[in-house]
Amino acid sequence: MNFVDQVTVAVEAGDGGDGCISFRHEKFINKGGPDGGDGGDGGNIIFEASTNQDTLANFRYKKLIKAENGSRGGINNRHGKKGKNQIILVPVGTLIYHQDQLLVDLTLNHQKQIIAKGGQGGFGNAHFISSTRQAPKFAEKGLKGQKLELKLELKMIADVGLIGLPNVGKSSLIRRISQARPKIADYPFTTLKPSLGMMDFRGLAILVADIPGLIAGASCGKGLGFDFLRHIERTKILAHIIDITSLSPVDDYLTIRHELENYQISLKNKPEIIVFNKIDLLDQLEVDQIIKNFKKQLKNQSLILKISTQSLFGLDDFKGLIYQEINKINQLQPDIEPTKETIKIINFDHLNNQTDRKFIVKKIAKNVFKVTGQDLENLVNKTDFNNSEAINRLHNLLIKRGLVNELKKQGAKEDSLIYLADHKIDFLF
Template sequence: MADFIDRVVLHVTGGNGGHGCVSVHREKFKPLGGPDGGNGGNGGDVRLVADGNVHTLLDFHHRPHQKAGNGKPGMGSHRNGANGEGLTLRVPPGTVVATQSGEVLADLAVAGSEYTVAPGGRGGLGNAALASSRRKAPGFALLGEPGEETTVVLELKSVADVGLVGFPSAGKSSLISVISAARPKIADYPFTTLVPNLGVVQAGQFTFTVADVPGLIPGAAQGKGLGLEFLRHVERTSVLVHVVDCATLEPGRDPLSDIDALTKELDEYGDLAGRAGIVALTKIDVPEARELAEFITPDLRERGFEVFAISAVTHEGLDALTFALGAAVERYRLAHPIEEAPRVVIRPKAIGEDEFSVRPDPQSPGGFIVEGTKPVRWIRQTDFTNDEAVGFLADRLAKLGVEAELAREGALPGCDVTIGDVSFGWEPTAESVAGEMGVVAFGHRGTDPRLEAAETRARVSADERRAAKRGRRIPYELKESDGYEIEEPDER
């Protein structure tokens, strides 16, 4: 007999993004081919998909570690790396995805529902994609971002139309075995049923599923006996049936007290007692049980229950019970239609939410911690062995406003700043921030005002030569703001 697993701890990892490529086009008679490094491919995602053909979490019990494929690195000649192969994990409908602390991430209640549990990392840009008017031949590329790694708890809550609830050995397994093709284990001792059994019932024009779940005892809502193992699988049912043993010889028990105990446990777990409007009095093939069923039926009907006296041995009363169940399920379906598999959206980003935040570092006096999706991702994509790549990171952070926010928070040059898992001594590079602090900054990385001044002088000389040929002179005044000193003219 195959094992039934309804709760597993799953460790998943998205694929890593491929690194970008640093390459310069080299071809005969084309000395200035320019950068042609391709981008790295994205890492594959790990997705959970509810599949109606899957009924247990057994596969993940034996293989709790799952990882998607990595993206391929970029190559020269503008060749991008291939994306990593995604990993699709199929789970039974009714699977709840939660963190280890109990926070629900997704509820895959309907077949076709899906949830990306571990996104893959982005591929790094090659130097061809990083080229610009200021940076014509980048000597660096971005690294691929590592895939997300997380641990989740998968918990299966059976999706059935009808749930059979009752004390151990009340006759639930016998009932489902005669009204459907299910073949559960049947024996004359308590807790014979240790795992849920699902059966499909056809009653005229009605077709519905019935779940036979482990027996219930007082205190189950607090975990006594099989406790939550039982209640988890009746949480999603639309109709609950009290299965009451009228032939029990256990002292201190009778059908009315059994129903009271069941109702109390259902209410304590999650206000489920309102779904239990039908009572099945079993084992009426025993003369004493039949007499007891006839005696208590008026009392149960006064409480608002539909009462059916049945026998799994002689099949007496089964037709009336199944048609009543079919009608109750149909009423529930009309009141709660399911049009399509729900699209699960988890923790959407609020409109206008800041892209980053700066706060003091409690473990480093005078230091600061920068948090945010973009800064952390940029840190992961930076090759810190390449000075040009580090300069590009500084430009990105300054453009995002990180340096200005650090200055507003009171950061001083040289203080420790932590982004992600990287700490460094902060030196402002933005001209506006550096000017307020009295620090010299050369502006954007890859530019130098001294070189720009030399280019200006050469351009002025060329303009003057062309103007002299035409017999006129173009005045051009050099300013200190152009990046070099102005000498006073010679008095001679």
């Protein structure tokens, strides 16, 4: 079982429906008013973490995921239907990237996130009626939904992390309590990458991680530990394994604690069980004396256990204690309820605030200009270029928004080429 699983997937939010151009037809009324309804918005792409999912394997075959388009507006001011959101279930612990930028880290059951936003529906012609425009014969087109290439990465979140100095018996322990089979040997740094094992106890599946031995300086990159501190951070409980035959169990313990605290303060508050291993090598009295001294010196409140992965002593107690602590934590931290509040929109480039009217004009060659800005791009994309009234309206809006002035300032002329949202627009003085 691996810690990391990766896939790429493309998502497409739904397109907005076009607005409708229509005029009322009523008996005895010669020329009815405009009654073309608005198009519906396209559906969003939403990711939701779920404990019912445990791999990203499904995505290896499903490379494109789409949400529903919004419907066109109708006559009689009928609003087009909204496109259904597409909810994509992924395992808890999934990170979502777009062009190497982390968009979200889904760490809680039912946590939801909109990743691609559906296009806005266009306004129907009824929307454009005004004192000076009694019979608008144009409507807006719906905007396209966002399309994104995503990288999904699953970082398994273990319930329990086995930590400790090299050679204390972490791998031996995980082999005894799960089906994981990491190598065991009588030298430090036998384990080079974390391995995971599922421990079944009283019907509860508990994921245990064997973390490679940490040493003093791990938090600054020494030894192998640095990369793995990250994994430890995500576990619910730490089982700190100490070799009972060590010259100084207290120093061993403090060395590791120090590294954890150096790396992430939040580790301080993570529940911990201290496990003395290899007790088969000493007699009972010695073992108890060492533990008594340990407690006295550290005035530590943590739960302490003694085990031997060799003689199997204490392994059932270990499982029972972990079970009890995990249950306690699960009760204290209920999963997020699947309410609307947990859906938030990330603010990054592709989800630009559509009410922001800023734009940028850039001269990209002699007599060629490129205009960027979400608001102006939306206006252009909503325009039906086969409809002269729609084009007129666009021109008026571009003047109102200050684009024409800005172009003039930058030296644009009648014959200049102007690009805006993949369209070539005529210069308009």
